[in-house]
Amino acid sequence: MMLPGEREPVIVQNITGRYGRLHTKLMLDYGTNVAAGAAPGKAGQSVEGVPVFNTVAEAVEKSGARASAFFVPAEFAYSAAEEAILAGIKLLVVITERIPVRDELKMLELARRHSASIVGPNCPGLIVPSRKVKLGIMPVTAFAPGKVAVFSRSGTLMYEIADQLTRAGFGQSVALGIGGDPINGITAGECLDFVESMPETEAVVVVGEIGGDAEERLARHIKKAAHSKPVVAYIAGRHAPKEKKMGHAGAIIYGNFGTADSKIAALRDAGVNVAMTPSEVPVLLRQATT
Amino acid sequence: MRLFEYQAKDLFKSYGLQVPNSVLASDVSGVKQAFERLTPPVVLKSQVLAGGRGKAGGIVTVSEEAQVERAAASIFGLAIGGEKPSSILVEESFPHEKELYLSVTLDRGDRSFVAIAARAGGVDVESVTDKVVRRVPLAGVDEAFAGGMAAELALPPPQAGQFSRILVDLERLSREKECELAEINPLAVDAAGRLLPLDAKVIVDDNALFRHPEFAKLHPEDEFEGEASRQGFAFVRLGGDIAVVGNGAGLVLSTLDLVGDAGGKPACFLDLGGGAQQDRIEAALRLVNRLPEANRILVNIFGGITRTTDVAQGILTVISEGLTKPLYARVSGAEEDAAKNMLAGTPVKLYGTAPDAVRAVVNAI
Numbered sequence: 001m002m003l004p005g006e007r008e009p010v011i012v013q014n015i016t017g018r019y020g021r022l023h024t025k026l027m028l029d030y031g032t033n034v035a036a037g038a039a040p041g042k043a044g045q046s047v048e049g050v051p052v053f054n055t056v057a058e059a060v061e062k063s064g065a066r067a068s069a070f071f072v073p074a075e076f077a078y079s080a081a082e083e084a085i086l087a088g089i090k091l092l093v094v095i096t097e098r099i100p101v102r103d104e105l106k107m108l109e110l111a112r113r114h115s116a117s118i119v120g121p122n123c124p125g126l127i128v129p130s131r132k133v134k135l136g137i138m139p140v141t142a143f144a145p146g147k148v149a150v151f152s153r154s155g156t157l158m159y160e161i162a163d164q165l166t167r168a169g170f171g172q173s174v175a176l177g178i179g180g181d182p183i184n185g186i187t188a189g190e191c192l193d194f195v196e197s198m199p200e201t202e203a204v205v206v207v208g209e210i211g212g213d214a215e216e217r218l219a220r221h222i223k224k225a226a227h228s229k230p231v232v233a234y235i236a237g238r239h240a241p242k243e244k245k246m247g248h249a250g251a252i253i254y255g256n257f258g259t260a261d262s263k264i265a266a267l268r269d270a271g272v273n274v275a276m277t278p279s280e281v282p283v284l285l286r287q288a289t290t
Numbered sequence: 291m292r293l294f295e296y297q298a299k300d301l302f303k304s305y306g307l308q309v310p311n312s313v314l315a316s317d318v319s320g321v322k323q324a325f326e327r328l329t330p331p332v333v334l335k336s337q338v339l340a341g342g343r344g345k346a347g348g349i350v351t352v353s354e355e356a357q358v359e360r361a362a363a364s365i366f367g368l369a370i371g372g373e374k375p376s377s378i379l380v381e382e383s384f385p386h387e388k389e390l391y392l393s394v395t396l397d398r399g400d401r402s403f404v405a406i407a408a409r410a411g412g413v414d415v416e417s418v419t420d421k422v423v424r425r426v427p428l429a430g431v432d433e434a435f436a437g438g439m440a441a442e443l444a445l446p447p448p449q450a451g452q453f454s455r456i457l458v459d460l461e462r463l464s465r466e467k468e469c470e471l472a473e474i475n476p477l478a479v480d481a482a483g484r485l486l487p488l489d490a491k492v493i494v495d496d497n498a499l500f501r502h503p504e505f506a507k508l509h510p511e512d513e514f515e516g517e518a519s520r521q522g523f524a525f526v527r528l529g530g531d532i533a534v535v536g537n538g539a540g541l542v543l544s545t546l547d548l549v550g551d552a553g554g555k556p557a558c559f560l561d562l563g564g565g566a567q568q569d570r571i572e573a574a575l576r577l578v579n580r581l582p583e584a585n586r587i588l589v590n591i592f593g594g595i596t597r598t599t600d601v602a603q604g605i606l607t608v609i610s611e612g613l614t615k616p617l618y619a620r621v622s623g624a625e626e627d628a629a630k631n632m633l634a635g636t637p638v639k640l641y642g643t644a645p646d647a648v649r650a651v652v653n654a655i
Contacts, residue, residue, distance in 0.1 A: 019565070022565075022595075026595075074497065074500075075500060098496075098497045099497060100468055100495050100497045100498035100501070101396060101468075101470065101495050101497065101498070102428075102465070102468055102495070102498065105401065105402065105403075105428060106428060108401060109428065124564075137564065137565075137595060138594065139593070139594025139595055139623065139624060141594070141623070141624055142594065142623070152540070153540065154538060154539060154540020154541070154543070155538050155540065155564060156536070156537055156538025156539075156540055156541035156564070156592050156594075157538065157540035157541055157543075157544055158540075159538075159592055159594050159623075160541055160544075160592045163592070163622075163623070180539060180540070182396060182398045182470075183396075183398060183401055207540070209539075209540055209543055210543070212398040212399065213398065213399050214398070214399070217399055234544075236540050236543040236544040236547060237543045237544075237546075237547065238547045238550065238551075239546050239547050239549070239550030239551075239556075240543060240546060241526070241528060243339075243340070243341070243371075244526045245496070245524075245526075246524075246526060246539060246542075246543050246559055247524035247538075247539025247540075247542060247543065247559065247561040248539045248540070249496065249497060250398070251539060251543065255341070255416060256416070257416065276547075276551070277544075277547070277548060277551075277645065278544060278644070279643065279644075279645060
């Protein structure tokens with residue numbers, strides 16, 4: 001995975017849709033260089049002064065972008081992701097929710113063959129405050145430049161926790177949404193590996209939730225990798241019922257698989273400080289970094 | 291979306307998978323008629339989505355006509371996981387010597403579909419240690435793949451052939467109907483070596499339903515869950531008395547934890563979704579105001595793209611329409627001072643943090 005640099009050109013897919021337009025404006029306001037947009041049949045239009053092209057290939061050619069913020073509806077997501085990857089996009093930030101899981105598997109397989117990274121799907125995107133880079137939908141008021149990396153399966157919990165971190169004096173080096181679906185592109189383990197060699201990151205916050213075994217896998221990875229930077233985690237859903245999808249497609253407990261208790265125990269066993277509430281995160285972070 | 295067993299078995303049949311002869315009955319007299327049409331002994335199976343039907347008493351074998359009425363009445367009256375059946379599947383029993391396990395399911399960690407088979411069926415597959423797991427290619431499996439699994443299970447030749455055909459059909463069903471899980475547990479083997487699926491569990495990928503209109507309306511839905519789904523809300527009914535509303539699945543999940551930790555019982559999980567506007571908060575408050583088991587409402591909003599002033603305006607509108615339940619709210623983020631001013635002087639109880647709002651709503655009664 002690579003993170004775009006300051007003023008590096010990026011594109012927006014489905015830039016002429018309701019969310020594409022709104023967030024293009026908000027990304028530009030933040031200082032991100034949205035240099036082109038793609039929307040089939042909309043060539044020649046512009047959105048907030050950003051030129052629109054029919055294809056991703058043209059948008060990439062005219063802008064030189066390697067990264068795309070993806071706002072394509074779920075029904076068309078696979079073919080639009082394929083178009084982006086074949087056009088040379090190396091960082092595809094998929095905001096779209098409700099993509100069928102088999103389409104996600106196909107997207108990931110194609111991305112792997114072309115050495116492209118997918119962030120999400122069903123995520124708020126990523127933000128690098130010191131570079132004024134935002135590829136996503138997060139409210140920028142919650143974030144400030146700093147040294148804590150935040151990785152989250154949930155969007156609003158990422159904002160809530162980033163906001164509490166910012167108020168407590170902990171800015172963020174990067175915040176990235178892993179996604180709320182059963183299948184994710186970039187995993188929390190890969191994110192930890194990435195920030196281990198990112199000098200501006202001094203500590204990591206991981207926000208998990210019920211469903212699947214991503215946090216248990218992360219715990220095994222932390223034990224094996226023996227990274228140097230302290231990790232604080234928060235897991236939502238300790239009181240969630242079984243067999244019920246709690247908003248996110250991936251947030252579901254089957255039997256005893258995917259419970260918050262299992263995740264918390266695995267992370268603690270790996271030496272991670274686990275907060276019981278969002279407001280406890282800055283407290284544990286202060287303990288871990290002093 | 292999880293299918294009822296009888297729906298899953300209908301789907302099995304359309305893919306060439308054999309299942310026992312059966313009749314679906316929606317009342318006791320229907321069960322009696324079904325008994326007459328089938329060859330006893332028959333198995334009466336409660337059609338609920340909850341697991342653990344056998345242990346709970348939702349599956350009863352009957353051989354004599356005299357037993358039918360009583361057994362059927364007891365199953366119709368039996369709630370399993372809070373769920374009473376609206377039908378009973380009456381099925382001819384299949385005397386067998388051995389039970390296998392077979393499924394095609396999503397392996398989230400491996401990011402692929404896998405076929406799982408085991409020589410021990412009828413039990414929770416998590417507890418089976420000697421299972422065979424193979425990654426399913428995106429294009430599907432063929433007889434050679436299936437034969438390889440049968441060989442790993444050390445099935446004798448005639449059984450191996452049947453097993454392979456069943457796996458190929460099950461995988462094709464899973465792929466074409468975009469199932470997260472297609473499971474046969476148990477896959478019974480009788481004395482003559484014939485394999486027959488006795489149970490069928492199918493969970494369809496909710497996000498793929500737009501490609502599968504055939505699954506629409508398969509479920510009798512809860513009135514409130516149905517309305518919430520039409521409004522585009524993520525909504526789960528939880529049985530307690532505090533309606534929990536917020537923007538974003540993780541935030542609402544985290545709010546449920548705060549309520550639970552404080553000793554409260556949530557009536558529902560309601561996620562307005564990202565970028566929620568005034569009309570959405572209004573629709574959500576109207577919905578939970580009608581939810582009979584909820585006697586108070588907790589709203590937790592972290593405003594960003596959702597403007598807190600839109601939320602406040604939505605709350606004011608619903609109050610003017612006659613909101614009857616006390617409302618506790620934490621509204622934080624963009625434009626929060628303006629939002630708080632708008633709600634000052636109204637019956638809404640406003641708190642600066644989520645834990646403060648939760649403590650207040652839990653201790654209100």
